Amino acid sequence: MNMLTDAAVEAVLTEAPKETLKMRGSGVNVFYGEKQALFDVNLDIRENQVTALIGPSGCGKSTFLRCLNRMNDTIDICRVNGEITLDGEDIYDPRIDVVELRARVGMVFQKPNPFPKSIYENVAYGPRIHGLASTKSEFDAIVETSLQKAGLFNEVKDRLHEPGTGLSGGQQQRLCIARAIAVSPEVILMDEPCSALDPIATAKVEELIDELRENYTIVIVTHSMQQAARVSQRTAMFHLGHLVEEGPTDKIFTNPDDKRTQDYITGRFG
Numbered sequence: 001m002n003m004l005t006d007a008a009v010e011a012v013l014t015e016a017p018k019e020t021l022k023m024r025g026s027g028v029n030v031f032y033g034e035k036q037a038l039f040d041v042n043l044d045i046r047e048n049q050v051t052a053l054i055g056p057s058g059c060g061k062s063t064f065l066r067c068l069n070r071m072n073d074t075i076d077i078c079r080v081n082g083e084i085t086l087d088g089e090d091i092y093d094p095r096i097d098v099v100e101l102r103a104r105v106g107m108v109f110q111k112p113n114p115f116p117k118s119i120y121e122n123v124a125y126g127p128r129i130h131g132l133a134s135t136k137s138e139f140d141a142i143v144e145t146s147l148q149k150a151g152l153f154n155e156v157k158d159r160l161h162e163p164g165t166g167l168s169g170g171q172q173q174r175l176c177i178a179r180a181i182a183v184s185p186e187v188i189l190m191d192e193p194c195s196a197l198d199p200i201a202t203a204k205v206e207e208l209i210d211e212l213r214e215n216y217t218i219v220i221v222t223h224s225m226q227q228a229a230r231v232s233q234r235t236a237m238f239h240l241g242h243l244v245e246e247g248p249t250d251k252i253f254t255n256p257d258d259k260r261t262q263d264y265i266t267g268r269f270g
């Protein structure tokens, strides 16, 4: 018979649940022209968790977020080096199709930015350009499911063919989330998604983020400590282009290792 030693039994019993790394940044440096905005950042993004990026204005949170789907490629003077992987694959490899990458790693911006088209078209647009559906009933199904997942369907089901821009700010942001979901991303990047929203709309988007975590990996930039504490499982603190520390959100907020984190979360700077 195969006997386990006490130590082996102990190891099995105390083993933490497996956490899969979805994305990994290693030695990431980013420059805008001569100016360096990120310095040797090493940060792992865990699957089906919400990772919050926090830190004072200008510390490089959005810059790091934009590295994760190569959005920085759109800024002429921006140069990125180091390695960023998605499921172990280098996303800066020249063979990577950036359009496909951005479907896998979607993005929701600070200001809701629906296209000047109908609610339906806002959601159907991505699936159309990526060839994810061909018949009207397939498109209808994607539009309905995406709006449902974004918690918006019931509010808009009777006006799907009216302009997306006619919705309230909070509804527009949920429409943008539906638009991101419609192409079946694996990761959703959110850059201060609630900063233009009132408290009620913010609460709805925060609830939604918590639900979305079941199916997606989420990285969110936020200025709100309360929001980071409410929605995230992991928090990464940036300061002057450096990653100061990263860890479980409750630890970062109650017992951070670094004095800069302590100062920031207690409102002493930033």
Ligand SMILES: Nc1ncnc2c1ncn2[C@@H]1O[C@H](COP(=O)(O)OP(=O)(O)OP(=O)(O)O)[C@@H](O)[C@H]1O
Pocket: 032, 037, 055, 056, 057, 058, 059, 060, 061, 062, 063, 064, 075
């Ligand atoms: N397009 C750009 N061109 C030149 N410099 C830029 C550009 N975008 C950002 N930077 C610079 O890079 C640094 C990091 O900016 P970034 O926007 O990533 O910070 P942030 O932490 O997201 O700030 P905030 O919280 O104010 O949005 C800043 O010094 C900023 O001025």
